Amino acid sequence: MATVDKKYTLTFWEKIYIPELVKGMKLTLEQMLRKKDTRQYPEERWTPPPSFRGAPVLVLEENGVERCVACGLCSRVCPALAIDVQAAETADEKERYPARFEINMLRCIFCGFCEEVCPEEAIVMSNRYELAFTEYADAIFDKDALLTPVAELRPRLEYLRAHR
Amino acid sequence: MADLKENIAEHIESGRLKTDELILHMGPQHPSTHGVLRLELVLDGEIVVKVIPHLGYLHRCFEKHAEAMTYPQVIPYTDRLDYLASMNNNHGYVLAVERMLGIELPERVEYIRVIMAELQRIASHLVAVGTYGLDIGAFTPFLYLFRDREYILDIFEKTCGARLLYNYFWVGGLSHDVHTGFEKEVGDFVKYFRPTLTEVNTLLNYNKIFVQRTANVGVLPADVAISYGCSGPMLRGSGVDFDLRRDDPYSIYDRFDWKVIVGDGEVGTLGDCWDRNMVRMKEMAVSCDIIEQALASFPEGDVTTALPKRIRPPKGAEQYARVENPRGELGFYVVSDGTANPFRVKCRAPGFVNLSVIDEISQGHLISDLVAILGSIDIVLGEIDR
Numbered sequence: 245m246a247t248v249d250k251k252y253t254l255t256f257w258e259k260i261y262i263p264e265l266v267k268g269m270k271l272t273l274e275q276m277l278r279k280k281d282t283r284q285y286p287e288e289r290w291t292p293p294p295s296f297r298g299a300p301v302l303v304l305e306e307n308g309v310e311r312c313v314a315c316g317l318c319s320r321v322c323p324a325l326a327i328d329v330q331a332a333e334t335a336d337e338k339e340r341y342p343a344r345f346e347i348n349m350l351r352c353i354f355c356g357f358c359e360e361v362c363p364e365e366a367i368v369m370s371n372r373y374e375l376a377f378t379e380y381a382d383a384i385f386d387k388d389a390l391l392t393p394v395a396e397l398r399p400r401l402e403y404l405r406a407h408r
Numbered sequence: 409m410a411d412l413k414e415n416i417a418e419h420i421e422s423g424r425l426k427t428d429e430l431i432l433h434m435g436p437q438h439p440s441t442h443g444v445l446r447l448e449l450v451l452d453g454e455i456v457v458k459v460i461p462h463l464g465y466l467h468r469c470f471e472k473h474a475e476a477m478t479y480p481q482v483i484p485y486t487d488r489l490d491y492l493a494s495m496n497n498n499h500g501y502v503l504a505v506e507r508m509l510g511i512e513l514p515e516r517v518e519y520i521r522v523i524m525a526e527l528q529r530i531a532s533h534l535v536a537v538g539t540y541g542l543d544i545g546a547f548t549p550f551l552y553l554f555r556d557r558e559y560i561l562d563i564f565e566k567t568c569g570a571r572l573l574y575n576y577f578w579v580g581g582l583s584h585d586v587h588t589g590f591e592k593e594v595g596d597f598v599k600y601f602r603p604t605l606t607e608v609n610t611l612l613n614y615n616k617i618f619v620q621r622t623a624n625v626g627v628l629p630a631d632v633a634i635s636y637g638c639s640g641p642m643l644r645g646s647g648v649d650f651d652l653r654r655d656d657p658y659s660i661y662d663r664f665d666w667k668v669i670v671g672d673g674e675v676g677t678l679g680d681c682w683d684r685n686m687v688r689m690k691e692m693a694v695s696c697d698i699i700e701q702a703l704a705s706f707p708e709g710d711v712t713t714a715l716p717k718r719i720r721p722p723k724g725a726e727q728y729a730r731v732e733n734p735r736g737e738l739g740f741y742v743v744s745d746g747t748a749n750p751f752r753v754k755c756r757a758p759g760f761v762n763l764s765v766i767d768e769i770s771q772g773h774l775i776s777d778l779v780a781i782l783g784s785i786d787i788v789l790g791e792i793d794r
Binding site for chain 1: 565
């Protein structure tokens with residue numbers, strides 16, 4: 245049964261109460277003067293470090309062609325079966341391109357395996373972290389939504405080269 | 409409080425007060441069940457007669473799911489078992505697979521793994537102690553502790569790219585090396601963090617109200633703890649000196665000089681809620697010790713050299729690997745049938761086993777004490793339901 249031994253008795257200073265009160269207020273004041281750890285979020289945006297694994301995107305080269313060669317490795321390695329690729333042939337040097345490339349962002353678990361396995365560095369984890377949808381259909385990112393200019397992804401690509 | 413109970417008992421015995429047992433469901437949407445757990449309480453007035461936990465609200469079929477995945481693909485799913493200690497979960501699973509394959513790890517990998525696992529232990533205990541205070545009614549320490557946890561998560565984020573579900577430990581190594589400046593950041597954090605433990609002790613753990621709510625409540629005797637298979641702070645809080653990091657050494661824990669924290673019944677009985685909570689507090693300091701020693705001898709090197717090209721353990725190979733998770737003994741039993749997918753993955757979750765003791769230790773307590781007991785077990789429903 246819950247009974248507490250009354251081992252603890254108040255000392256004289258604690259009985260006066262005021263010094264204890266001052267002690268408490270001192271702690272509060274110290275905390276008030278500390279560096280603020282909060283961020284006023286919608287106004288103050290946060291910039292993720294290059295290591296950040298945000299939403300996966302497809303790299304769009306400067307000439308307006310995607311890097312992806314539709315090999316389907318990302319789709320095979322995805323533990324959550326979020327990626328759907330359909331290949332087609334092209335007259336370009338790379339011979340194949342994805343006719344359809346969809347990532348279901350409701351399934352994606354941001355593990356980064358697709359990025360790790362990609363032989364062309366064509367799919368990378370971007371720094372996009374604000375992913376809210378109002379409809380299921382909006383959550384399925386197609387090529388239009390995924391293709392991101394290579395300039396935007398430069399920090400991440402450099403980070404990958406340095407660390408892998 | 410004791411007088412009240414005696415009074416009630418006296419009334420009932422004399423037949424002046426006729427009572428009937430009441431069944432009350434606590435949860436699944438209850439803030440102090442720490443997730444989607446439903447407790448079926450059989451109550452005699454305000455006194456708990458029986459507690460029946462109903463699990464499964466967060467069941468995600470981890471073990472069956474793992475059979476359809478390749479070995480590396482299971483790692484992100486282990487993240488999601490005990491989502492407050494993802495690093496430790498990764499560690500348990502990759503250890504099992506590495507032992508099946510017989511992989512020798514580079515020194516640097518082992519050091520990074522230990523540092524990460526200990527940082528994760530601190531982060532997990534910070535949540536445990538913080539939310540425990542919240543359960544009891546102390547709001548401020550919760551905010552302080554979560555603030556400190558953010559610093560750990562920031563380090564993790566810079567290294568692994570995620571704040572909660574890291575997928576960082578891979579079979580045969582790590583997904584990638586730590587970021588530049590990692591050692592300094594961790595060292596700075598440990599230096600900053602130690603004094604805050606004293607602060608939390610004065611604010612929360614030796615606070616009179618907190619002591620009255622937790623001391624002598626939910627006493628778990630050592631023999632009961634052992635017979636139920638409890639592990640982690642739950643077992644050590646009852647005075648049993650057992651820690652897998654020392655007693656079944658894995659990774660490189662045997663190289664460091666640290667001591668296992670055991671509860672001592674400082675303010676109440678040995679094995680009460682306060683002891684369990686205090687074991688967590690002291691373990692954070694021990695984790696700091698281990699991290700400091702690991703940083704002092706942090707080797708250079710490549711972390712990806714031992715990553716195997718193909719992960720296919722030989723047919724019939726089976727392995728049980730256990731690690732000391734913040735909540736206790738986390739074990740993964742992996743069986744191979746020679747293909748790229750595991751034949752069977754069994755997860756021994758510490759929270760699941762620790763929770764089973766709740767009926768035994770909360771009988772005869774008030775409902776409000778039940779909240780204190782449940783908080784002191786420090787459950788994470790992600791691993792209990794799996």
